[in-house]
Amino acid sequence: MKRIFLLIATNMAVMVVLSIAASVLGVNRYLAANGINFGQLLAFAALMGFGGAFISLWMSKTVAKFSTGAQVITTPGNSTEYWLMETVGRQAKAAGIAMPEVAIYEGEPNAFATGATKNSSLVAVSTGLLQGMTKDEAEAVLAHEVSHIANGDMVTMTLIQGVMNTFVYFLSRVVGFMIDSFLRRGSDSSGPGIGYSISVVVLDMLFGVLAGIIVAWFSRQREFRADAGSAKLEGGPRKMIAALQRLGGLSPEPLPSNMASMGIAGKGGMMSLFATHPAIEDRIAALQSQR
Numbered sequence: 001m002k003r004i005f006l007l008i009a010t011n012m013a014v015m016v017v018l019s020i021a022a023s024v025l026g027v028n029r030y031l032a033a034n035g036i037n038f039g040q041l042l043a044f045a046a047l048m049g050f051g052g053a054f055i056s057l058w059m060s061k062t063v064a065k066f067s068t069g070a071q072v073i074t075t076p077g078n079s080t081e082y083w084l085m086e087t088v089g090r091q092a093k094a095a096g097i098a099m100p101e102v103a104i105y106e107g108e109p110n111a112f113a114t115g116a117t118k119n120s121s122l123v124a125v126s127t128g129l130l131q132g133m134t135k136d137e138a139e140a141v142l143a144h145e146v147s148h149i150a151n152g153d154m155v156t157m158t159l160i161q162g163v164m165n166t167f168v169y170f171l172s173r174v175v176g177f178m179i180d181s182f183l184r185r186g187s188d189s190s191g192p193g194i195g196y197s198i199s200v201v202v203l204d205m206l207f208g209v210l211a212g213i214i215v216a217w218f219s220r221q222r223e224f225r226a227d228a229g230s231a232k233l234e235g236g237p238r239k240m241i242a243a244l245q246r247l248g249g250l251s252p253e254p255l256p257s258n259m260a261s262m263g264i265a266g267k268g269g270m271m272s273l274f275a276t277h278p279a280i281e282d283r284i285a286a287l288q289s290q291r
Contacts, residue, residue: 049166140239147229172203
């Protein structure tokens with residue numbers, strides 16, 4: 001709750017600073033005189049930015065189950081399912097959260113956690129991961145996902161995405177209107193022209209890319225924290241290091257784009273600025289420094 005309050009307060013503070021700066025610099029008067037109400041646009045941008053992000057959050061469990069075909073374990077039907085339920089239950093209790101739903105899905109090695117709140121969450125693991133890892137390694141992966149839940153990462157990332165969405169929507173329209181006004185100088189036409197529409201589309205994409213880099217950076221920091229949380233829940237970093245080393249030799253299955261930041265594994269390489277997960281080598285080095 002404290003994390004949510006701080007992020008909302010930060011976003012509101014930034015919006016207030018923007019409003020004051022716009023008034024002092026005369027931007028507000030310029031936009032209003034030319035057909036844009038600065039305050040209304042800012043409010044609408046926040047509504048659009050956070051609305052979509054929170055709708056996605058509240059639908060996250062349903063979407064995750066549907067997109068991966070994950071089957072929730074209600075009554076364990078074999079020793080593996082019993083072990084999964086017992087392990088996640090033990091880790092959830094140690095982390096101070098309610099027992100998440102536990103699911104298995106068909107696929108190459110990966111796992112993810114999602115859910116709107118800490119006490120209404122889902123931990124899912126693939127058959128490939130269960131078959132390709134030892135129990136110690138799988139326990140570390142499960143602890144990593146439980147740590148995501150305990151840290152409130154799903155809500156945190158939703159709020160960060162909401163902030164980014166807000167500013168992408170807001171800035172693209174302000175800059176687009178300025179570009180259109182410049183192009184129409186000396187013209188008798190009133191209202192935004194084709195220059196505005198084209199500018200907004202291009203700027204939405206440009207600012208969206210920049211926002212994606214920022215969101216990905218926060219996601220990578222979140223992964224380091226979840227790795228550290230796994231080490232704490234499992235009595236040291238040994239199991240998590242072994243799990244990451246194992247993942248380094250496997251081919252993790254890509255998760256759907258809306259769930260990429262929730263998984264245990266991700267891609268680095270030339271697109272590392274947009275990667276939701278740090279390089280495995282960096283994660284192992286961070287865990288080794290805890291010893």
